[in-house]
Amino acid sequence: MLLVLMAALMAPLTAASQAVMYDVLVGGRNVGSVKVLLMENTAREVKQRIEARFSIPFFSGSFSSENDFFDGHLRSSFTEHFVNGKQKESTHTSHRKPQLYLVDFSGKDKDEERAKEVKQTINHTMTGLYYQEPSNVVAVYSERYGQMCSVEKLDENRYGITLPNGKKSIYAYRQGLCAEVQSELAGMKLRIVRRYSQLAGK
Numbered sequence: 001m002l003l004v005l006m007a008a009l010m011a012p013l014t015a016a017s018q019a020v021m022y023d024v025l026v027g028g029r030n031v032g033s034v035k036v037l038l039m040e041n042t043a044r045e046v047k048q049r050i051e052a053r054f055s056i057p058f059f060s061g062s063f064s065s066e067n068d069f070f071d072g073h074l075r076s077s078f079t080e081h082f083v084n085g086k087q088k089e090s091t092h093t094s095h096r097k098p099q100l101y102l103v104d105f106s107g108k109d110k111d112e113e114r115a116k117e118v119k120q121t122i123n124h125t126m127t128g129l130y131y132q133e134p135s136n137v138v139a140v141y142s143e144r145y146g147q148m149c150s151v152e153k154l155d156e157n158r159y160g161i162t163l164p165n166g167k168k169s170i171y172a173y174r175q176g177l178c179a180e181v182q183s184e185l186a187g188m189k190l191r192i193v194r195r196y197s198q199l200a201g202k
Contacts, residue, residue, distance in 0.1 A: 020130075022181075024054050025191045031056050034192055036130045045070050048127050054185060060084060065127045065143050074101070074122040077143040081107070091144055093118070103146035116146060126161070129181075133173040134159055 024032035032054030039047035046069040053062045061083040068075045077093040089107030096102050101118040124140040126149070134140065139148045145164040152160040157173045170182040181192040 021195045022192045023195060024052070024185075025193060026056065026185065026188050031185075031190075034130075038131070039066075048125075048131060050127055050130060056185070056188070061088075067125055067127050067143065072123055074125060074141065077125065077127075077141075079143045081144070089144075091146055093122075093141075093143060093146060105146065118146065118148075120148070129159075129161070129171050130178045133157070133176045133178070134171075 018038055020036045022034040022036070023030050024034060032052065034050060034052045037049040037051070039049055041047075047067065048069075049064065049066040051062070051064045054060065061081065063079070063081050065077065065079040067077045073095070074093070075095050078090070080090045081088045087107055089105070091106075092104045094102050094104075099119055099121050101122065102115060103118060104115045118141070122141045124134065124137050126140055126142050126144070128134075129140060134151050137151050139150050140161065141147070142149050142164060147164055149164065150162050152162070154160050154170065159171045159173075161169045161171065163169065167184055169184075171178055172180045172182075177194070179194050183190055183192065
């Protein structure tokens with residue numbers, strides 16, 4: 001029975017709106033969760049969404065990112081970031097024509113940043129790193145920052161993503177699926193751990 005449960009948890013996201021859950025850990029303490037959803041998955045169209053919530057002393061927030069792909073290319077993305085109940089920022093990326101996207105920023109931290117253009121085809125995003133191992137991928141699009149980020153293969157199943165703010169996130173995979181992310185939250189190191197890892201006793 002346990003093997004059946006583990007197999008179900010480790011299966012790729014295939015059904016619409018199926019969710020995979022991650023725990024957000026700081027210093028070994030659970031401070032939040034990340035929900036990874038596949039809203040649609042057809043031969044031509046894929047819709048991905050992640051929803052994160054966290055709470056630490058004097059600081060709580062949420063983050064969401066939703067991507068819409070068509071024929072393997074990003075058609076649009078939208079991210080929102082809330083801190084202590086107030087919207088901090090949001091970013092909307094929309095496809096205008098081949099190899100051209102318009103990126104609109106809004107929110108308290110983006111007041112002075114104008115809309116900009118990304119002049120290339122986008123096939124891979126930061127959100128997508130939760131869905132599939134970035135084998136042979138050299139860069140992914142940050143929906144939050146509106147620019148490409150380099151991907152560095154660290155070893156067989158670990159990849160380092162250099163963010164526009166200079167920080168690096170590390171993604172680890174098992175059987176092609178994201179098992180853990182090491183990142184930073186409000187200046188603190190955090191781990192985002194897929195829940196099946198805990199059930200498997202690892």
